[in-house]
Amino acid sequence: MDISFTPEDLAFRDEVRAFFAESYDAELQSRLASHEPQVFKQAVVEWQKRLHTKGWIAPDWPVEYGGTGWSATWQFIYETERGLAGVRNVVPFGLKMVGHVIYTFGTQAQKDRFLPAILASDEWWCQGYSEPGSGSDLASLKTRAVRDGDDYVVTGAKIWTTYAHLADWIFCLVRTSTEGKKQEGISFLLIDMKSPGVKVNPIASIDNYHSLNEVEFNDVRVPVANRIGEQDKGWTYAKALLAHERTAIAEVADSKRGLSHIRQLAAAEVNGGKSLMADPIFQSRVSDIEIELMALEFTELRVLAAVASGGTPGAESSLLKIKGTELQQAVQALAMEVAAYYQGVLPNALTAEQLGHSFGSKARQSFMYGRAATIYGGSNEVQKNIIAKAVLGL
Amino acid sequence: MNFEFTQEQVMLRDSVARFIQDDYSFDERQRIAQSDTAMSAEHWSTFAELGWLSIPFAEEHGGFGGSAVDVMLVMEQLGRGLVLEPYLATTLLFGGLLQNGGSAALQAEYIPQIIEGKCQGAFAYLERQSRYELADVLTSASAVDGGYRLDGEKVVVFNGANADHVIVSARTSGQQSEESGISLFLLSMNSPGVEKLGYRMMDGQLVANLVMKSVVVPAANRVGELDQGFALMQAVVMQATMAVAAEALGIMEQLNAKTLEYTRTRKQFGVTIGSFQALQHRMVDTFMACEQTRSLLYRAVCALTDGNEDPAATVHALKVMVDRAGKLVFGEAIQLHGGMGITDELDIGHYAKRLMMINTTFGNGDFHQARFNALRYNTYNE
Numbered sequence: 001m002d003i004s005f006t007p008e009d010l011a012f013r014d015e016v017r018a019f020f021a022e023s024y025d026a027e028l029q030s031r032l033a034s035h036e037p038q039v040f041k042q043a044v045v046e047w048q049k050r051l052h053t054k055g056w057i058a059p060d061w062p063v064e065y066g067g068t069g070w071s072a073t074w075q076f077i078y079e080t081e082r083g084l085a086g087v088r089n090v091v092p093f094g095l096k097m098v099g100h101v102i103y104t105f106g107t108q109a110q111k112d113r114f115l116p117a118i119l120a121s122d123e124w125w126c127q128g129y130s131e132p133g134s135g136s137d138l139a140s141l142k143t144r145a146v147r148d149g150d151d152y153v154v155t156g157a158k159i160w161t162t163y164a165h166l167a168d169w170i171f172c173l174v175r176t177s178t179e180g181k182k183q184e185g186i187s188f189l190l191i192d193m194k195s196p197g198v199k200v201n202p203i204a205s206i207d208n209y210h211s212l213n214e215v216e217f218n219d220v221r222v223p224v225a226n227r228i229g230e231q232d233k234g235w236t237y238a239k240a241l242l243a244h245e246r247t248a249i250a251e252v253a254d255s256k257r258g259l260s261h262i263r264q265l266a267a268a269e270v271n272g273g274k275s276l277m278a279d280p281i282f283q284s285r286v287s288d289i290e291i292e293l294m295a296l297e298f299t300e301l302r303v304l305a306a307v308a309s310g311g312t313p314g315a316e317s318s319l320l321k322i323k324g325t326e327l328q329q330a331v332q333a334l335a336m337e338v339a340a341y342y343q344g345v346l347p348n349a350l351t352a353e354q355l356g357h358s359f360g361s362k363a364r365q366s367f368m369y370g371r372a373a374t375i376y377g378g379s380n381e382v383q384k385n386i387i388a389k390a391v392l393g394l
Numbered sequence: 395m396n397f398e399f400t401q402e403q404v405m406l407r408d409s410v411a412r413f414i415q416d417d418y419s420f421d422e423r424q425r426i427a428q429s430d431t432a433m434s435a436e437h438w439s440t441f442a443e444l445g446w447l448s449i450p451f452a453e454e455h456g457g458f459g460g461s462a463v464d465v466m467l468v469m470e471q472l473g474r475g476l477v478l479e480p481y482l483a484t485t486l487l488f489g490g491l492l493q494n495g496g497s498a499a500l501q502a503e504y505i506p507q508i509i510e511g512k513c514q515g516a517f518a519y520l521e522r523q524s525r526y527e528l529a530d531v532l533t534s535a536s537a538v539d540g541g542y543r544l545d546g547e548k549v550v551v552f553n554g555a556n557a558d559h560v561i562v563s564a565r566t567s568g569q570q571s572e573e574s575g576i577s578l579f580l581l582s583m584n585s586p587g588v589e590k591l592g593y594r595m596m597d598g599q600l601v602a603n604l605v606m607k608s609v610v611v612p613a614a615n616r617v618g619e620l621d622q623g624f625a626l627m628q629a630v631v632m633q634a635t636m637a638v639a640a641e642a643l644g645i646m647e648q649l650n651a652k653t654l655e656y657t658r659t660r661k662q663f664g665v666t667i668g669s670f671q672a673l674q675h676r677m678v679d680t681f682m683a684c685e686q687t688r689s690l691l692y693r694a695v696c697a698l699t700d701g702n703e704d705p706a707a708t709v710h711a712l713k714v715m716v717d718r719a720g721k722l723v724f725g726e727a728i729q730l731h732g733g734m735g736i737t738d739e740l741d742i743g744h745y746a747k748r749l750m751m752i753n754t755t756f757g758n759g760d761f762h763q764a765r766f767n768a769l770r771y772n773t774y775n776e
């Protein structure tokens with residue numbers, strides 16, 4: 001048992017820390033917080049291009065496709081520093097999702113066509129998996145793709161498609177066969193959002209932001225050349241991707257930062273001469289979360305160590321998703337308690353000076369959107385079913 | 395021993411329920427929430443006509459002389475309908491303070507107007523620094539010729555943007571957090587020196603911050619004794635806490651009913667999701683949380699009306715339970731609706747937001763738990 005970092009690891013950590021401190025500047029951060037979709041997108045692209053220039057845009061890609069080739073330890077250090085610095089995660093759909101699928105299962109032509117634009121953030125992707133009737137039971141999806149010469153003709157609807165309104169491309173699971181098991185007739189298509197017949201309808205969400213959409217496909221023609229791998233084998237590729245999505249969702253370092261932010265905010269809430277942070281009940285609320293995070297941080301390390309030594313993560317990786325998202329929600333909920341009644345304030349209602357408060361609206365936004373973390377990426381209930389079956393053998 | 399309501403009480407409850415059923419659909423509620431005033435004058439008149447605005451007031455002022463049970467029944471239904479009209483602010487807080495501590499002249503002037511639906515009121519007690527401490531008051535009231543001069547700021551005043559009149563807590567003597575030295579004053583929102591900044595909250599209500607600069611109030615507008623305002627506001631807030639707990643119960647019932655219905659119809663893996671035992675147990679938990687809240691609400695109402703038990707401890711306990719049970723219920727409601735639960739179009743998120751707002755009204759769960767501990771276990775600290 002030894003978890004100490006080598007001098008090289010420590011030097012790398014300092015480099016990452018210094019880079020974030022310098023490059024993730026306040027001006028950029030204010031644009032990233034914009035409610036104006038194009039301003040937000042532009043800021044994200046700018047930030048991701050800075051990472052690209054630095055060579056750090058794809059820590060988990062192989063070197064030959066433009067990844068960093070970092071060890072598991074360095075990836076951990078990088079993620080931890082990112083979380084602790086409050087630096088936003090990259091938009092996952094290209095870099096953390098379809099990118100992996102394309103370099104693993106794609107043709108040379110597909111790799112050449114798509115990977116550079118993903119790395120440079122020149123093309124935005126969105127994920128077209130869920131449908132109105134197919135959420136947890138994803139394999140029951142019904143959007144149809146019928147072969148017609150060199151094209152597929154795609155008809156149906158996807159839902160909950162994050163950032164579809166900002167995306168250039170969508171990767172979709174579509175049904176190409178209704179024979180046999182439902183998993184066996186699914187194909188994986190890359191679809192240009194500008195194709196005739198694609199229509200994006202916004203869905204307003206409880207966080208007062210617009211990120212979700214419904215995407216309709218009305219006889220959309222998609223070249224067969226945009227199919228990943230074999231026809232009817234799309235489920236295999238999609239499953240490989242889901243595993244990637246799951247571990248990326250835990251965000252332990254982000255929760256640690258959130259909790260330390262809460263301690264600061266609570267310390268500043270002085271009431272009757274005493275700070276909220278001195279209240280024993282509140283202290284227990286904070287430490288309940290801190291103790292779980294201390295454990296989860298080591299769970300994450302155990303997963304990484306297993307992967308580094310060539311093993312496959314088992315029980316711990318499902319645990320990471322469930323516990324990670326539960327703790328994110330616990331942190332968000334605690335920030336709401338600190339904000340007290342100001343949690344109800346809507347964005348831009350009054351200035352912070354007029355209001356006498358600065359973080360209530362933001363705390364609520366994170367809390368409300370955060371409710372989704374236990375729903376997407378395979379709901380926590382579905383995760384528990386997986387653990388029960390695959391790990392406990394029930 | 396009996397938990398039955400009188401025939402009159404059943405009629406009252408049913409009249410509110412019928413109004414919501416017939417005239418206060420979720421679409422109508424959302425239309426009102428987005429309107430300039432975030433309330434409907436027309437519905438408010440209906441409340442007056444149906445006698446709901448007269449419930450807590452004495453018969454001598456034209457009131458119904460109702461009890462805590464009547465208030466509870468009305469509030470539970472208003473919760474079910476997610477009603478925005480300011481029954482709490484105008485009738486229970488502004489009206490409650492007048493009924494419990496106003497001079498005969500103030501009562502005679504304002505209570506009939508409230509009952510007729512002609513006066514919108516508010517109670518301004520929160521300040522930037524006060525959080526949930528009612529006694530933490532920096533707004534000052536100094537004696538001037540014939541009255542008092544008020545200076546200070548109040549925040550998140552419910553109904554503050556629509557109110558014609560407001561009762562303000564202000565310090566007439568003593569230190570920042572002292573219970574003694576607080577007095578209450580009734581003033582017109584149009585008084586010179588009152589600046590009002592209105593804004594909307596997540597639950598659709600319109601509130602305001604009030605900045606008072608050298609606002610002069612006649613001595614006759616003091617509500618209750620000089621320096622003794624704390625006990626009056628504490629008593630009224632205790633009753634109002636019971637009332638919002640009843641509203642919360644109505645919301646929880648709706649969330650549970652809607653979630654149950656959804657799990658009976660939503661199909662995944664070829665079956666309704668309600669057939670999964672993992673979800674069944676969760677819905678049993680939310681059902682039990684709701685029933686436990688109802689029991690404690692009844693207990694608090696009994697303590698407030700018959701005094702067999704310390705109402706303060708019971709109301710603290712109730713508010714703790716509303717916080718814990720409420721969070722469980724809205725959390726599960728969103729989770730079990732999956733992606734649908736995240737949409738603004740569905741009513742689930744709006745019920746959740748009102749519950750969240752109730753949790754921060756008159757103290758959150760932790761605040762009341764600390765008070766409960768102090769009342770019950772203080773001897774161990776000595």
Ligand SMILES: Cc1cc2nc3c(=O)[nH]c(=O)nc-3n(C[C@H](O)[C@H](O)[C@H](O)COP(=O)(O)OP(=O)(O)OC[C@H]3O[C@@H](n4cnc5c(N)ncnc54)[C@H](O)[C@@H]3O)c2cc1C
Binds near residue numbers: 375
């Ligand atoms: C904010 C947000 C962003 C999203 N972004 C995307 C995106 O970009 N692209 C995309 O394709 N999808 C996206 N999704 C969709 C997400 O993957 C689905 O919401 C999720 O798979 C759940 O499906 P559902 O919403 O249909 O809920 P349902 O599957 O109907 O589930 C409803 C409830 O039943 C439970 N349940 C279901 N089956 C079982 C079972 N067997 N045992 C126990 N409980 C069960 C669920 O856990 C849930 O609580 C997003 C969702 C959200 C909320």
